[in-house]
Amino acid sequence: MIDEILPTAVLGAEFFGDEPDAWLFPEERAALGEAGEARRREYTTVRHCARRALGGLGLAPAPLLPGVRGAPRWPDGVVGSMTHCAGYRAAAAAHRSDVRALGIDAEPHAPLPEGVLEFIALPEESSHVAGLSRHTPEVHWDRLLFCAKEAVYKAWFPATHTWLGFDGAVISPAPDGTFHARVLAPAPVQQVPAPREFDGRWLVRDGFLLAGVASSALV
Numbered sequence: 001m002i003d004e005i006l007p008t009a010v011l012g013a014e015f016f017g018d019e020p021d022a023w024l025f026p027e028e029r030a031a032l033g034e035a036g037e038a039r040r041r042e043y044t045t046v047r048h049c050a051r052r053a054l055g056g057l058g059l060a061p062a063p064l065l066p067g068v069r070g071a072p073r074w075p076d077g078v079v080g081s082m083t084h085c086a087g088y089r090a091a092a093a094a095h096r097s098d099v100r101a102l103g104i105d106a107e108p109h110a111p112l113p114e115g116v117l118e119f120i121a122l123p124e125e126s127s128h129v130a131g132l133s134r135h136t137p138e139v140h141w142d143r144l145l146f147c148a149k150e151a152v153y154k155a156w157f158p159a160t161h162t163w164l165g166f167d168g169a170v171i172s173p174a175p176d177g178t179f180h181a182r183v184l185a186p187a188p189v190q191q192v193p194a195p196r197e198f199d200g201r202w203l204v205r206d207g208f209l210l211a212g213v214a215s216s217a218l219v
């Protein structure tokens with residue numbers, strides 16, 4: 001499922017539920033610290049997925065430790081992203097020479113809780129979601145907007161090390177399974193310019209909603 005929304009340069013891996021044979025490096029276990037069973041399982045299974053994705057790139061298993069603001073630290077020369085929601089875990093990775101920024105997110109395909117859309121959506125996004133909901137009511141466009149925003153943040157943050165709020169990018173989803181994101185937040189001054197636009201894909205299947213962005217653009 002995850003591979004369907006990612007370009008061919010990106011290797012994805014997913015798991016429905018939790019992989020009983022998944023394991024952690026000692027330093028990953030230490031980084032997790034005291035965690036409840038549900039958190040330990042998602043953290044472990046998503047890293048199992050990540051190691052499969054790395055293997056698809058021809059790379060050996062490596063510890064994936066949380067870094068600044070929780071962003072995972074991928075091996076040198078690799079960009080990647082991880083996501084988990086109830087019943088689903090996925091990871092994606094690519095060589096940095098092919099992909100500059102990568103973000104994926106999974107959500108249950110259900111309406112957002114009351115009041116959340118108003119919190120996360122820019123006015124133009126709210127009216128776009130309302131229009132899409134009228135024409136294609138079988139898709140929970142409010143949740144899709146949220147999912148796409150999370151995917152954009154996961155691509156943006158490792159590329160810039162700066163926060164991007166929900167009003168920091170305008171997302172335009174389309175019924176054909178694509179979306180576009182335009183970053184409104186000021187670009188941080190850095191050696192490699194931050195991406196200003198992202199083209200993404202989304203998918204609804206088996207009660208899950210997935211969104212992913214992968215950018216090779218330098219502007």
Ligand SMILES: CC(C)(COP(=O)(O)OP(=O)(O)OC[C@H]1O[C@@H](n2cnc3c(N)ncnc32)[C@H](O)[C@@H]1OP(=O)(O)O)[C@@H](O)C(=O)NCCC(=O)NCCS
Pocket residue numbers: 042043046066068069070071072081082083084085104105106149150152153154155157158164165166167168169
């Ligand atoms: C960080 C955030 C995106 C995580 O999303 P989520 O739907 O809550 O959780 P998911 O299960 O999909 O993803 C969690 C994984 O994201 C990754 N992640 C966490 N922080 C991250 C960051 N700053 N950058 C990139 N990836 C990050 C981690 O791999 C984490 O899993 P792990 O802790 O097991 O390693 C979300 O909590 C958040 O802070 N959002 C606010 C920012 C935002 O979305 N802005 C919108 C911009 S338009």
